[in-house]
Amino acid sequence: MKVKCYIQGMAAISPQHTFDGDITTAPFVQTESNRLVCIEPDYKPFIPGNSLRRMTRVLRMGLTTALKCLANSGVATPGPIVTGTGKGSLQDTEKFIKEIEQYKETALNPTPFIQSTYNSVNGLIALQQNGTDYNNTFVHRGFSFENALVDSMMLLQEGASHTLTGSFEEMTEEHFYIKSRIGQWRTAPVGNTRLFEQHLPGTISGEGSAFFVLTAEQTPASKAAISGIKLLYKPSEERLSAVLQELGADADLVISGDNGDSNYARYYELLGEVLPKPAIPFKHLCGEYDTAGSFALWLAAALLDAGKIPGEWFPMVKELPGEFRKVVIYNHFFGEQHTVMVVEKVNG
Amino acid sequence: MVTAIGDNVAGNLERLRRKESGLGFTDYINTIYKEVLPVGEVKQDNAALFRMAGIPVQAGFSRTTLLGLVAMQEALQQAGISHLQDEPTGFINASTVGGMCDTEKVYFDLINPDKSGEFIQSIHTLDCADCTQRIADTVGFTEHLATISTACSSSANALMFGARMIKAGMYRRMVCGGTEALTRFTLNGFNSLKNVDRQFCRPFDQQRTGLNLGEGAAYLVLESESYAKANNSTILAELTGYCNTNEAFHPTSPSPEGDGAYAAMKNALAMSGRTLEEVQYINVHGTATLNNDISEGRALERLFGTAVPPFSSTKPFTGHTLAAAGAIEAIYAVLAIRNNIIFPNLNFSERMEELQIVPETELKEDVIINNVISNSFGFGGNNASLVISKYEG
Numbered sequence: 256m257k258v259k260c261y262i263q264g265m266a267a268i269s270p271q272h273t274f275d276g277d278i279t280t281a282p283f284v285q286t287e288s289n290r291l292v293c294i295e296p297d298y299k300p301f302i303p304g305n306s307l308r309r310m311t312r313v314l315r316m317g318l319t320t321a322l323k324c325l326a327n328s329g330v331a332t333p334g335p336i337v338t339g340t341g342k343g344s345l346q347d348t349e350k351f352i353k354e355i356e357q358y359k360e361t362a363l364n365p366t367p368f369i370q371s372t373y374n375s376v377n378g379l380i381a382l383q384q385n386g387t388d389y390n391n392t393f394v395h396r397g398f399s400f401e402n403a404l405v406d407s408m409m410l411l412q413e414g415a416s417h418t419l420t421g422s423f424e425e426m427t428e429e430h431f432y433i434k435s436r437i438g439q440w441r442t443a444p445v446g447n448t449r450l451f452e453q454h455l456p457g458t459i460s461g462e463g464s465a466f467f468v469l470t471a472e473q474t475p476a477s478k479a480a481i482s483g484i485k486l487l488y489k490p491s492e493e494r495l496s497a498v499l500q501e502l503g504a505d506a507d508l509v510i511s512g513d514n515g516d517s518n519y520a521r522y523y524e525l526l527g528e529v530l531p532k533p534a535i536p537f538k539h540l541c542g543e544y545d546t547a548g549s550f551a552l553w554l555a556a557a558l559l560d561a562g563k564i565p566g567e568w569f570p571m572v573k574e575l576p577g578e579f580r581k582v583v584i585y586n587h588f589f590g591e592q593h594t595v596m597v598v599e600k601v602n603g
Numbered sequence: 604m605v606t607a608i609g610d611n612v613a614g615n616l617e618r619l620r621r622k623e624s625g626l627g628f629t630d631y632i633n634t635i636y637k638e639v640l641p642v643g644e645v646k647q648d649n650a651a652l653f654r655m656a657g658i659p660v661q662a663g664f665s666r667t668t669l670l671g672l673v674a675m676q677e678a679l680q681q682a683g684i685s686h687l688q689d690e691p692t693g694f695i696n697a698s699t700v701g702g703m704c705d706t707e708k709v710y711f712d713l714i715n716p717d718k719s720g721e722f723i724q725s726i727h728t729l730d731c732a733d734c735t736q737r738i739a740d741t742v743g744f745t746e747h748l749a750t751i752s753t754a755c756s757s758s759a760n761a762l763m764f765g766a767r768m769i770k771a772g773m774y775r776r777m778v779c780g781g782t783e784a785l786t787r788f789t790l791n792g793f794n795s796l797k798n799v800d801r802q803f804c805r806p807f808d809q810q811r812t813g814l815n816l817g818e819g820a821a822y823l824v825l826e827s828e829s830y831a832k833a834n835n836s837t838i839l840a841e842l843t844g845y846c847n848t849n850e851a852f853h854p855t856s857p858s859p860e861g862d863g864a865y866a867a868m869k870n871a872l873a874m875s876g877r878t879l880e881e882v883q884y885i886n887v888h889g890t891a892t893l894n895n896d897i898s899e900g901r902a903l904e905r906l907f908g909t910a911v912p913p914f915s916s917t918k919p920f921t922g923h924t925l926a927a928a929g930a931i932e933a934i935y936a937v938l939a940i941r942n943n944i945i946f947p948n949l950n951f952s953e954r955m956e957e958l959q960i961v962p963e964t965e966l967k968e969d970v971i972i973n974n975v976i977s978n979s980f981g982f983g984g985n986n987a988s989l990v991i992s993k994y995e996g
Contacts, residue, residue, distance in 0.1 A: 256773065336849070342730060343752075352710050355791050360635045368792035369855055369982065372699070373731070373752035378983025381849040387866070390849035390985055391760055394698070394731040395750040402749040406764060409771050433713050437726055488739070488748050591736070592748075 256484050258408050260469045261477040261601065263417060264328025266320050267553045268293050269463040269541050271568075274323065278557045283540075283567045286447045289440050290431050291461040291542035302383075309366060310379075311346045313464075317376035317423030318383065320464040325384065325419065328468035329476065333419040335389035336377050337406045339399030341545020345427045347371035376423055386419070397588025400465075400546040401486050401596070408484070411471040421466030422546035431460055439543075439589070441515075447539040448570050450515040458514035461542015465549035467556075473601055479556035483597035490593055492525055499529045502595050503583035508558075508576055509534035510551050512586030514543045519590040526585050533576040535569050548586045548594050555582040555598040562603075604934050605673045606819035606921045607643035610655065612677065616938050619946050620966060624920050626803045626815055631666075633708070634787050640799050642785055643817025643922025645670060658741060662724040665702030666818075668734040670927075671782030674820035675738050678778065682824040682836065686743075690830070693747035693774045695765045696735040697757030697781030699926040702728025704784040734782055747774065752926065754981030755888070756847070757781050758821070759929030759989055763845045765825050775830035780822035780930035789925065790816055796855065798892040802950075804923075806889035806916035807896050807962045809953040814890040817922020821930035823937075828996060840937045843974070844875030844990030855982050856894045861902030863986035864888075868906055868976055875990035877974050882912045882990075884945050884970075886932045888978040889916020889962070890923050899978065900958040913970075915948035915963045929979040929987060936975035936991040944968050 267273040270291040272281035284294070293316060298307055301319045310318070317338070325333055351367040369375060374392040381390055389410060393402040400422040407418040434440065441457040450459060473480070483502045487495060503509065513523040513536050527534065541550040558564055559582060564575045580600040587593040604611065607625025608618035618625065626641045631648065634640075645652075652669035653660045656676060664672075679687070706713075706729045709722040727733045735750045747768065751761045758781030765777035793799050793816060800813040831838050848870065850863030857863060872882070888899055903911050917935055924931055939945060948962035977989045 256771075341732070348729075351792065352707060352788065355707075355787060356711070360787070360791050360794075363791055363795035365792065365795035365855075368788075368795060371792075372754055372982050374754055374981070374983040374985060375854065377753075378849070378854050378985070381851040381984055382854070385851050387849050387851050387863070389847045390753070390983070391751065391764070391847065392753050393749055394701075394752040395735065395748065396730065396732040398732070398749060406767075409767050412771060413767070429714055432716075433726060433729075436713070436723055486747060488736075488745060 259480050259482045260408050260411050261473050262479050262556050263468040263470045265467045266323035267465040268316050268320050271540050279561050279565050289459045313344045313423050313425035316464045318379050321380045321466045324466035333384045333386040335410050335418045336380050336386050337391050337403040337420050339393040339403040339422045341396050341399050343373040344370050345430050396545045397592030400549040401594045407469050417470045420469050422549035423464040424462050424544045424546045426460045426462045450539045454517040454520045458516040458543045461544045463541050463550050465553045477601045478560040480599045480601050482599050485595045487593040496529045502597050503530045506581045506583035508579035508582045510584040511536050514538040551584045559600045604821035608920050641815045662721050665705040665728040666784040667702050667782050668737045670820040671734050671738045675822050678822040690776050691746045693777045694744040695749045695761040695779040697751045697761040697926040698731040701731040702733050703788045704786045753985040755925050756979040756981040756985045756987040757926035759979035759987035766842050769827045775827045777825045778822050781926040782820035783925045783927040785818040804891035805950040806891040808951045809955050811891040813892050815922040817924040819924045819927045821934050838994045840940050841992045841994040843992040844871040846870035847987045850984035857898035861898040864899050864902035865905050867986040867988035871988040871990045882974050883972045884939050885914035885976045887914050887916050888980045897957050911960045913945050913963045915946050919949035932977050936977045940972045940993050
């Protein structure tokens, strides 16, 4: 899709200091475990206490990120709310499965069932912000957030002045174990700064929430523009190369979804071959998860807005480009869902 | 399509005409409510579904996937599509709990390091994209894929998203719909909310006490008008209007005045360019929960005043098929238009005291149906209405 839209404001909760900090001054969080966990903010300023007590973790993260994003964007109403999540509230899903078993299907508390519904975060945002506009939730692994973005860009094209577009994802200990059974994670602990030293089977898991207020028109507050997005399902190398070339040929910075996993490293090698340009990774910052693409978009916009790349966050990159105006993000989720996004500098 | 009342579209129409409900007790779910809570179950075991889908029995294919595949094969065949690659075609699927029907059977083995075996292959069925991708890979979709999960409005939103992608010029053809299998998870979920009826559900009846869950799948092939003409496609009906709106009232309950339902119907109708008088039938969401029917009924009275068109809920035939309901009922809307019939609302006997209106209880034939509103409302305040019209081009 080649329609331009603008990021008016954004917010992210991630395993890095992204919620309150400024990317140029926030310290880089080094990790030694294969499971990167979000740095959660104090939720009380955002969610009333009685609601907060009922909410599980990913609901808190998603809702708070959305609210902070709205506050950062200076829009009065959220407008259409469009989100993506691969797994929704794992904690609630796990809890309800277990309670069905434990209580033999009787006298069950419905709260985990309600909260396990994938669109529950959207419902909460709408409820708290009186957002009666369009509301949609995509749940398709590595296409979840990107479909939300496509939907949002269509809404802007159809006449919406702005959208609230985002993602939310959590990893639980239990689900980390489940996915370890099919070799998704590295078997030995690897520090995030050393993730790319050696490509080995498996990667590190991550989680996070990122929200954006997108507008059809540029404003003085616009942080960056999204000028291209393409979703490719299990593409051939030829098709992927063609799309990377088409969208990325004139980019001056590449953000790569490389996650150190040798099983699917071929695609990121191809990226380097097709677009031999200055490149930075991002999975050492947020880990691998279905909607990691939203973190990459947040990162691209934050870097374009700041006009520089903090070296501390990218200790493995020898030479960082000084100037960059057009960023191409390429990511895939375990070799199946491939996505390309183009983000450009605005306002200066 | 496949539902509790038929393995294909013709079978569904036949049972609708004969006023034969598909509600009964489950043969396949392991639950203490086996003989307590009626459901709309597709009476084909998974082995039969593999045969119907024309693929060998294999691990990793959940019942959700299989129901979807059966419906998808019929949709493509009916649309005369033998090679999906001939025209780039996107696929927008909908699901509320993915392959939970199978995951829940092996979940405790999945989290137990002492257990291993073939069940590991079903590890991915827990998420909603699993069924979409297996269906896509089996029939050959390689273009845009998405899975939508907005509770009970999911497949109505899938149809909307596909239609909008066509309008935006991204594709000329999209296949949209949803699939849902009965699970112990959802049955207990709705039961814990105390809105499952122990009798067959009674939409819009004063004595109604809740819904019955159902399962099924349905897909519709959407084409742009110009492509359909150039391709000599048989145009069954036109999607003339749609609206998705959020009620922002309560996580699971609709507002008593039906604000969301009212807005969804009103805006969808405005988009279609049809007047209130031009709507001949409304296939209501009509789950038979206490709240839905009051809220939806009030919305109908607010929108249409004293001239509410004939309406009925087909949930007493199929049960509430959650993510699949929007697409199943969109097909019923097409059937109403093409056969000039209105389907009866079974199990109705007493008007609700809150409303002046009552649903159609008999099969009405030889009525001209040019425009149908199809409603799908869900948790999280998600409301979706579609307007499906006779194609006049």
